[in-house]
Amino acid sequence: MLLRYCVETNHAGHLAHTGELKSTWLNNHRDPTTSAEGQESLDRIIRANSDGTPFSAVILDLTIPGGSGGLDILPSLRSVAPTLPAIASSGYATNEVMSNHAAHGFNAILPKPYTLRQVRSVVRSVLNAR
Numbered sequence: 445m446l447l448r449y450c451v452e453t454n455h456a457g458h459l460a461h462t463g464e465l466k467s468t469w470l471n472n473h474r475d476p477t478t479s480a481e482g483q484e485s486l487d488r489i490i491r492a493n494s495d496g497t498p499f500s501a502v503i504l505d506l507t508i509p510g511g512s513g514g515l516d517i518l519p520s521l522r523s524v525a526p527t528l529p530a531i532a533s534s535g536y537a538t539n540e541v542m543s544n545h546a547a548h549g550f551n552a553i554l555p556k557p558y559t560l561r562q563v564r565s566v567v568r569s570v571l572n573a574r
Contacts, residue, residue, distance in 0.1 A: 481511025
């Protein structure tokens with residue numbers, strides 16, 4: 445089974461991590477995809493669902509200057525993919541969502557900056573919790 449991840453981030457360095465994820469994880473049946481903001485993530489998830497290739501998890505950046513952040517699109521995400529594990533990501537440790545993610549509808553958090561090991565660990569934990 446191919447595990448597909450959608451990673452939304454506004455930070456070029458985190459997009460580079462996704463390139464590393466692609467090269468490292470494709471050999472292990474994992475396929476990360478990036479998007480620059482929330483609506484793009486939502487569109488990719490809707491398209492993947494209708495193509496019969498749904499994502500296994502989504503990592504959503506909470507703050508996207510000039511775009512939709514993870515908290516903005518979470519209600520729409522839940523309406524099209526109610527069981528898709530959603531991971532909140534932010535560099536702001538004091539963000540209320542990061543301190544109480546479950547109350548906001550997220551399955552886990554991924555504080556920035558993060559490493560590939562941290563991404564693997566968080567994604568594994570949300571998939572194992574299903």
